[in-house]
Amino acid sequence: xxxxxxxxxxxxxxxxxxxxxxGHKSVVLWFTGLSGSGKSxxxxxxxxxxxxxxxxxxxxxxxxxxxxxxxxxxFKDADRKENIRRIGEVARLMMEAGTIVMTAFISPFKQExxxxxxxxxxxxxxxxxxxxxxSVCESRDVKGLYQLARAAEIKNYTGISSPYEAxxxxxxxxxxxxxxxxxxxxxxxxxxxxRAIIIE
Numbered sequence: 001x002x003x004x005x006x007x008x009x010x011x012x013x014x015x016x017x018x019x020x021x022x023g024h025k026s027v028v029l030w031f032t033g034l035s036g037s038g039k040s041x042x043x044x045x046x047x048x049x050x051x052x053x054x055x056x057x058x059x060x061x062x063x064x065x066x067x068x069x070x071x072x073x074x075f076k077d078a079d080r081k082e083n084i085r086r087i088g089e090v091a092r093l094m095m096e097a098g099t100i101v102m103t104a105f106i107s108p109f110k111q112e113x114x115x116x117x118x119x120x121x122x123x124x125x126x127x128x129x130x131x132x133x134x135s136v137c138e139s140r141d142v143k144g145l146y147q148l149a150r151a152a153e154i155k156n157y158t159g160i161s162s163p164y165e166a167x168x169x170x171x172x173x174x175x176x177x178x179x180x181x182x183x184x185x186x187x188x189x190x191x192x193x194x195r196a197i198i199i200e
């Protein structure tokens with residue numbers, strides 16, 4: 001339960017002022033897809049491209065978050081939902097700080113992604129679906145986690161024993177099974193320019 005003694009403090013250094021100083025808008029790019037679909041690879045490549053152009057950027061990566069902020073959570077449905085809730089709140093704060101925030105999480109459930117979208121002002125949550133078939137993702141699985149999941153040695157593994165609910169209307173779909181990384185990065189950057197989030 002929230003304390004009744006909490007008062008929201010409104011800062012004088014606003015998001016708009018930060019965006020003006022940065023020379024670009026701050027948004028949340030939410031990369032979602034199966035394990036092995038290329039979310040982290042693409043998010044970090046986009047980060048590198050934008051950083052090279054002077055943008056304030058940061059990637060919140062699934063494995064990294066599990067080492068710290070969500071180290072107390074497992075992989076049951078309730079834990080996954082709480083993990084995404086935490087990430088959504090962190091991403092919102094970082095966006096308010098003027099950053100283009102990229103998140104690379106499976107985030108398998110539509111409702112949780114919708115809940116995060118609702119945290120953001122309209123148009124500031126950009127869902128990017130990294131699409132690759134299960135067979136392609138399994139072929140990329142250097143850790144052998146899919147194989148362990150199929151052998152029931154790992155429980156609640158997305159795509160095998162736990163569902164992945166694909167986005168119905170994402171802002172962008174990246175076919176990571178067919179496109180080269182450079183092509184996918186260019187597609188994301190072009191989208192950001194088309195929305196005037198970054199300027200030429």
